[in-house]
Amino acid sequence: MSKVALIVVTHDPNGKNIELFNELRVHIESNYSELFITISEESSTDIIETIKDSKFNIKIIPKNGAGAARREVVKFGLSGQSDYFHYCDFDRLLTWCKYYPNELKTIVSDIPKYDYLILGRTERAMNTHPIEWVETEKITNKICSIELGNVVDITAGSCSFSRKSAELINKFSKEKMTDAEWAMIAKRIGGYQVHYLPVEGLEYHEETNGLTRKISDSEKWFSRLRLSLIISESAIKTGLKA
Template structure:
């Protein structure tokens, strides 16, 4: 299994977390697409922890770049795609579960790593309720309910090469795009539920949380505000736009004849 990720930290919010989180030896050499806006301090720390850095960009772009480079860099038959902040959080909440996922060999071509009901309870309502709508709409297209906007996927090499050859979404809409491309290519889509992916954002806001009476007050004011609901509805809208586009104009994704062809535009 080849791990890969993407990361954005223009404010050094993850410095303390990075210095305190033990990184498994299996992740050394993994490719991480880091945005140009990320500080040099964080960039150097990530590199010194043993990760191989490539230049990233918006969410979907970072995912595709890191996946393409990982295909080129590795003979692995499986690729584990996960947000860098989620990976750090997972290693703190349930490192054994993370290790089990890293060592797994799913039978499905694309496996969506989904949050268990217990994990979902830790997230703000603005997140879970809008994300649930996105998942329900996607279900009408692919015939399966998946935790669409969680982020982590496991892809076998065939799925990875098909998606990198056909993906065009550079933003958050890539979540819906990957699942639909897999479905249109008649790949098998599976689901693995995990407990360790509880809400990761509080990890980097400990100083802000301390200014409130308690954690729930901070969570309600900061992440269940009208502004946050608007932001999350916009994320939902982006997913639906991609779903409509691919549903009305299927791309009929095909397996690339020449594997290196998909790497030419990196």
């Protein structure tokens, strides 16, 4: 039977996810053969110690952006024995596990069917997000869908892949944001079919998935637009010969 590892990243200076993690810890641990997390050195001591006390293999890393953290956890996960990997942003995993635990369990059991699987949001789950997320991510998802030849939601913070795909990602990933880049590495460099599945559990909850710092409305829109540009550009150029 194929083993599926969970690989996650987090940056949590205020330890906002400690209580929810403790509530869901046993359920998370029961879903996977191995668990790996990279956590920024700027995260609170309390959450670092809490995670150390769980079944997670933990690696403290410098805060250097989402892409760097995600690459570190892929490399970390490859040090284990699992055949497949489920990547999920930590806050996304917690809300998924809390509100849709049965769906998550089913998804994990199906992961060995795919060399690469994009996990996106149903229309209902997408519409739980702030409007600046919804509108700007429409652009990214449209561009990525064109590049993949399939309608996808690629910006939900979760995907799964085989060890073969993970090894390619570990070798070739270099972008600031990896949402589209990893799928394109699997498709264009690995020659693997990239599948897509929308789920309910990647919905948005302000208390868990929202920003901890206050910014203006225009900054909210601009920051999401900038992310859209970075992810979209990687979808177009990754895996193509110069």
